[in-house]
Amino acid sequence: MQQIRQRLSIIEMELRSELAALAPEWQALLLSDVIEQMASHDMCHHALYSKLVRLDAALCQLDIGLYGLCSDCEADIEAERLSADPTEQRCHHCDDQYNLQHRQELRLSH
Template sequence: MSTPNTRQALSQLEAKLREEIAALPTCGLSEAAHSASLGELIDAMTRLHLADEPIYTRLTRLDAALCQLDLGLYGLCADCEAEIEPERLLCDPTEQRCCGCDDHYRHEHRHELRLNH
Protein backbone atom coordinates (compact mmCIF):
# COMPACT_ATOMS: atom_id res chain seq x y z
CA MET A 1 0.00 0.00 0.00
CA SER A 2 1.42 3.39 -0.95
CA THR A 3 1.94 6.14 1.61
CA PRO A 4 -1.00 8.28 0.37
CA ASN A 5 -3.30 5.22 0.43
CA THR A 6 -2.04 4.27 3.89
CA ARG A 7 -2.55 7.80 5.20
CA GLN A 8 -6.07 7.83 3.73
CA ALA A 9 -6.94 4.47 5.32
CA LEU A 10 -5.61 5.65 8.69
CA SER A 11 -7.51 8.95 8.39
CA GLN A 12 -10.73 7.07 7.70
CA LEU A 13 -10.10 4.87 10.72
CA GLU A 14 -9.41 7.96 12.84
CA ALA A 15 -12.72 9.56 11.80
CA LYS A 16 -14.59 6.35 12.64
CA LEU A 17 -12.92 6.02 16.05
CA ARG A 18 -13.64 9.67 16.88
CA GLU A 19 -17.32 9.08 16.09
CA GLU A 20 -17.39 5.97 18.27
CA ILE A 21 -15.72 7.82 21.16
CA ALA A 22 -18.14 10.73 20.86
CA ALA A 23 -21.01 8.23 21.08
CA LEU A 24 -19.73 6.54 24.25
CA PRO A 25 -22.37 6.94 26.96
CA THR A 26 -21.63 9.18 29.94
CA CYS A 27 -17.91 9.57 29.38
CA GLY A 28 -17.97 13.29 28.56
CA LEU A 29 -15.68 13.02 25.56
CA SER A 30 -18.02 14.12 22.79
CA GLU A 31 -16.39 17.54 22.31
CA ALA A 32 -12.83 16.25 22.76
CA ALA A 33 -13.50 13.42 20.32
CA HIS A 34 -13.87 15.97 17.53
CA SER A 35 -11.36 18.65 18.51
CA ALA A 36 -8.51 17.11 20.52
CA SER A 37 -5.35 15.64 19.06
CA LEU A 38 -4.99 11.87 19.28
CA GLY A 39 -2.52 12.24 22.13
CA GLU A 40 -4.89 14.49 24.06
CA LEU A 41 -7.75 12.10 23.43
CA ILE A 42 -5.67 9.15 24.66
CA ASP A 43 -4.72 11.12 27.78
CA ALA A 44 -8.36 12.05 28.43
CA MET A 45 -9.46 8.44 28.10
CA THR A 46 -6.70 7.40 30.51
CA ARG A 47 -7.81 10.00 33.08
CA LEU A 48 -11.39 8.73 32.75
CA HIS A 49 -10.21 5.15 33.40
CA LEU A 50 -11.19 3.99 29.91
CA ALA A 51 -7.86 2.33 29.13
CA ASP A 52 -9.45 -1.12 29.39
CA GLU A 53 -11.94 -0.32 26.63
CA PRO A 54 -11.22 -1.97 23.26
CA ILE A 55 -11.59 1.40 21.54
CA TYR A 56 -8.67 2.72 23.63
CA THR A 57 -6.41 -0.01 22.25
CA ARG A 58 -7.55 0.74 18.70
CA LEU A 59 -6.86 4.45 19.28
CA THR A 60 -3.33 3.87 20.62
CA ARG A 61 -2.56 1.54 17.70
CA LEU A 62 -3.77 4.21 15.28
CA ASP A 63 -1.60 6.83 16.97
CA ALA A 64 1.43 4.52 16.75
CA ALA A 65 0.79 3.80 13.06
CA LEU A 66 0.51 7.52 12.25
CA CYS A 67 3.73 8.25 14.14
CA GLN A 68 5.51 5.42 12.31
CA LEU A 69 4.25 6.75 8.99
CA ASP A 70 5.57 10.24 9.81
CA LEU A 71 8.95 8.77 10.79
CA GLY A 72 9.22 6.56 7.72
CA LEU A 73 8.98 3.40 9.84
CA TYR A 74 5.47 2.36 8.90
CA GLY A 75 5.17 -1.32 8.02
CA LEU A 76 8.14 -2.42 10.11
CA CYS A 77 7.60 -4.86 12.97
CA ALA A 78 7.83 -3.21 16.39
CA ASP A 79 9.69 -6.25 17.73
CA CYS A 80 12.12 -7.48 15.04
CA GLU A 81 12.00 -4.50 12.61
CA ALA A 82 11.36 -6.80 9.62
CA GLU A 83 8.71 -5.77 7.12
CA ILE A 84 5.19 -6.64 8.17
CA GLU A 85 3.48 -8.80 5.56
CA PRO A 86 1.48 -6.58 3.16
CA GLU A 87 -1.66 -8.70 3.55
CA ARG A 88 -1.56 -8.11 7.32
CA LEU A 89 -1.40 -4.35 6.75
CA LEU A 90 -4.24 -4.53 4.23
CA CYS A 91 -6.41 -6.30 6.81
CA ASP A 92 -5.40 -3.92 9.60
CA PRO A 93 -3.37 -0.80 8.73
CA THR A 94 -2.52 -0.36 12.43
CA GLU A 95 -0.78 -3.76 12.66
CA GLN A 96 2.40 -3.49 14.73
CA ARG A 97 3.98 -6.94 14.37
CA CYS A 98 4.93 -9.39 11.64
CA CYS A 99 3.22 -12.77 11.72
CA GLY A 100 6.09 -14.53 13.52
CA CYS A 101 6.44 -11.90 16.24
CA ASP A 102 2.66 -11.70 16.66
CA ASP A 103 2.49 -15.48 17.20
CA HIS A 104 5.34 -15.24 19.72
CA TYR A 105 3.66 -12.29 21.49
CA ARG A 106 0.32 -14.10 21.70
CA HIS A 107 2.03 -17.23 23.05
CA GLU A 108 4.03 -15.30 25.65
CA HIS A 109 1.04 -13.19 26.73
CA ARG A 110 -1.75 -15.73 26.35
CA HIS A 111 -2.66 -15.55 30.04
CA GLU A 112 -2.97 -11.74 29.92
CA LEU A 113 -4.92 -11.88 26.67
CA ARG A 114 -7.31 -14.46 28.11
CA LEU A 115 -7.97 -12.22 31.13
CA ASN A 116 -8.83 -9.27 28.89
CA HIS A 117 -11.50 -11.10 26.90
Protein backbone atom coordinates in the same frame (compact mmCIF):
# COMPACT_ATOMS: atom_id res chain seq x y z
CA MET B 1 2.22 6.49 1.30
CA GLN B 2 -0.67 8.81 0.45
CA GLN B 3 -3.00 5.82 0.09
CA ILE B 4 -1.95 4.54 3.52
CA ARG B 5 -2.48 7.96 5.07
CA GLN B 6 -5.98 8.08 3.52
CA ARG B 7 -6.85 4.65 4.94
CA LEU B 8 -5.61 5.72 8.36
CA SER B 9 -7.68 8.93 8.11
CA ILE B 10 -10.79 6.88 7.39
CA ILE B 11 -10.06 4.70 10.41
CA GLU B 12 -9.61 7.82 12.54
CA MET B 13 -12.99 9.19 11.42
CA GLU B 14 -14.65 5.87 12.30
CA LEU B 15 -13.00 5.79 15.72
CA ARG B 16 -13.93 9.40 16.38
CA SER B 17 -17.55 8.46 15.67
CA GLU B 18 -17.30 5.81 18.38
CA LEU B 19 -15.66 8.38 20.63
CA ALA B 20 -18.56 10.79 20.11
CA ALA B 21 -20.89 8.30 21.76
CA LEU B 22 -18.47 7.76 24.63
CA ALA B 23 -17.16 11.26 25.35
CA PRO B 24 -18.32 13.93 22.89
CA GLU B 25 -16.25 16.59 24.68
CA TRP B 26 -13.08 14.85 23.49
CA GLN B 27 -14.04 15.03 19.80
CA ALA B 28 -11.93 18.13 19.05
CA LEU B 29 -8.82 16.88 20.87
CA LEU B 30 -5.70 15.65 19.13
CA LEU B 31 -5.45 11.87 18.95
CA SER B 32 -2.65 11.79 21.52
CA ASP B 33 -4.72 13.95 23.88
CA VAL B 34 -7.73 11.63 23.52
CA ILE B 35 -5.50 8.70 24.45
CA GLU B 36 -4.18 10.63 27.44
CA GLN B 37 -7.71 11.53 28.57
CA MET B 38 -8.84 7.91 28.32
CA ALA B 39 -5.83 6.78 30.34
CA SER B 40 -6.43 9.41 33.02
CA HIS B 41 -10.07 8.29 33.28
CA ASP B 42 -9.02 4.64 33.77
CA MET B 43 -10.35 3.62 30.35
CA CYS B 44 -7.26 1.72 29.17
CA HIS B 45 -9.23 -1.53 29.01
CA HIS B 46 -11.86 -0.07 26.70
CA ALA B 47 -11.65 -1.53 23.17
CA LEU B 48 -11.60 1.96 21.67
CA TYR B 49 -8.47 2.83 23.65
CA SER B 50 -6.35 0.09 22.08
CA LYS B 51 -7.63 0.99 18.59
CA LEU B 52 -6.69 4.62 19.12
CA VAL B 53 -3.24 3.71 20.44
CA ARG B 54 -2.60 1.51 17.38
CA LEU B 55 -3.80 4.24 15.05
CA ASP B 56 -1.60 6.84 16.74
CA ALA B 57 1.41 4.52 16.50
CA ALA B 58 0.78 3.87 12.80
CA LEU B 59 0.49 7.60 12.07
CA CYS B 60 3.69 8.33 13.99
CA GLN B 61 5.52 5.53 12.20
CA LEU B 62 4.32 6.86 8.87
CA ASP B 63 5.60 10.34 9.76
CA ILE B 64 9.08 9.11 10.67
CA GLY B 65 9.42 6.59 7.84
CA LEU B 66 9.07 3.43 9.91
CA TYR B 67 5.56 2.43 8.85
CA GLY B 68 5.26 -1.26 8.07
CA LEU B 69 8.10 -2.36 10.34
CA CYS B 70 7.40 -4.72 13.23
CA SER B 71 7.51 -2.93 16.58
CA ASP B 72 9.27 -5.94 18.13
CA CYS B 73 11.80 -7.27 15.59
CA GLU B 74 11.82 -4.39 13.07
CA ALA B 75 11.29 -6.78 10.13
CA ASP B 76 8.77 -5.87 7.45
CA ILE B 77 5.19 -6.60 8.44
CA GLU B 78 3.60 -8.86 5.84
CA ALA B 79 1.70 -6.91 3.17
CA GLU B 80 -1.45 -8.97 3.67
CA ARG B 81 -1.46 -8.12 7.40
CA LEU B 82 -1.15 -4.41 6.66
CA SER B 83 -3.78 -4.67 3.96
CA ALA B 84 -6.19 -6.30 6.41
CA ASP B 85 -5.36 -3.81 9.19
CA PRO B 86 -3.20 -0.77 8.36
CA THR B 87 -2.66 -0.17 12.09
CA GLU B 88 -0.94 -3.55 12.53
CA GLN B 89 2.16 -3.23 14.71
CA ARG B 90 3.71 -6.69 14.54
CA CYS B 91 4.74 -9.26 11.97
CA HIS B 92 2.99 -12.63 12.11
CA HIS B 93 5.76 -14.32 14.11
CA CYS B 94 6.02 -11.57 16.75
CA ASP B 95 2.24 -11.29 17.00
CA ASP B 96 2.00 -15.02 17.72
CA GLN B 97 4.70 -14.67 20.39
CA TYR B 98 2.98 -11.63 21.92
CA ASN B 99 -0.40 -13.38 22.05
CA LEU B 100 1.13 -16.51 23.60
CA GLN B 101 2.88 -14.44 26.26
CA HIS B 102 -0.27 -12.40 26.92
CA ARG B 103 -2.37 -15.58 27.38
CA GLN B 104 0.20 -16.93 29.83
CA GLU B 105 0.15 -13.65 31.79
CA LEU B 106 -3.65 -13.79 31.96
CA ARG B 107 -3.53 -17.34 33.33
CA LEU B 108 -0.98 -16.37 35.95
CA SER B 109 -3.00 -13.38 37.10
CA HIS B 110 -6.14 -15.45 37.73
